[in-house]
Amino acid sequence: xxxxxxxxxxxxxxxxxxxxxxxxxxxxxxxxxxxxxxxxxxxxxxxxxxxxxxxxxxxxxxxxxxxxxxxxxxxxxxxxxxxxxxxxxxxxxxxxxxxxxxxxxxxxxxxxxxxxxxxxxxxxxxxxxxxxxxxxxxxxxxxxxxxxxxxxxxxxxxxxxxxxxxxxxxxxxxxxxxxxxxxxxxxxxxxxxxxxxxxxxxxx
Numbered sequence: 495x496x497x498x499x500x501x502x503x504x505x506x507x508x509x510x511x512x513x514x515x516x517x518x519x520x521x522x523x524x525x526x527x528x529x530x531x532x533x534x535x536x537x538x539x540x541x542x543x544x545x546x547x548x549x550x551x552x553x554x555x556x557x558x559x560x561x562x563x564x565x566x567x568x569x570x571x572x573x574x575x576x577x578x579x580x581x582x583x584x585x586x587x588x589x590x591x592x593x594x595x596x597x598x599x600x601x602x603x604x605x606x607x608x609x610x611x612x613x614x615x616x617x618x619x620x621x622x623x624x625x626x627x628x629x630x631x632x633x634x635x636x637x638x639x640x641x642x643x644x645x646x647x648x649x650x651x652x653x654x655x656x657x658x659x660x661x662x663x664x665x666x667x668x669x670x671x672x673x674x675x676x677x678x679x680x681x682x683x684x685x686x687x688x689x690x691x692x693x694x695x696x697x698x
Contacts, residue, residue: 500550507546507554510573511603514541516580518587518602518614519563522572525596530572533597536586540577545570562608566600573602580604584618 534543548567555563576583591597601610
């Protein structure tokens with residue numbers, strides 16, 4: 495491939511990495527053209543599934559800070575570039591792989607962080623972003639400022655916030671159930687003669 499053509503391919507892959515909410519590397523050996531077409535459709539509008547050259551993809555990944563992907567770039571490789579909710583893309587890949595075991599998920603990038611195959615699988619089991627945000631917003635009891643900020647947060651941050659919220663609720667439960675033994679005011683055991691008013695009365 496001429497140098498100029500290689501540079502164009504690297505630029506295209508680089509742009510896809512930058513513009514995608516997730517990029518999942520897969521091995522597609524043995525899949526037919528019809529199956530690959532079906533997979534592309536299942537990823538949804540805006541997303542794509544592209545067969546790539548490992549050497550050029552490595553250079554593109556290096557240029558955007560994803561050097562950790564290098565070990566995954568071996569054998570026949572195709573990348574699912576996901577736009578929109580990464581969870582939906584991960585679900586589409588998981589469901590397709592169940593029906594077509596020849597598709598092997600290697601790992602990839604989600605919200606700017608490199609992940610392995612097991613993390614992609616866990617992502618597919620997460621509830622959609624909108625559902626998580628709705629639950630978090632409800633749990634915040636009307637704190638609209640925090641809820642609005644969450645809608646702009648990366649999926650990984652939303653997941654961490656959900657875990658933190660669950661831990662806080664668990665920690666608060668025992669405290670709420672404990673009897674308020676110290677609520678009653680303590681009896682004043684100070685002798686009356688210790689007060690300035692009592693001293694004045696005794697001097698009279």
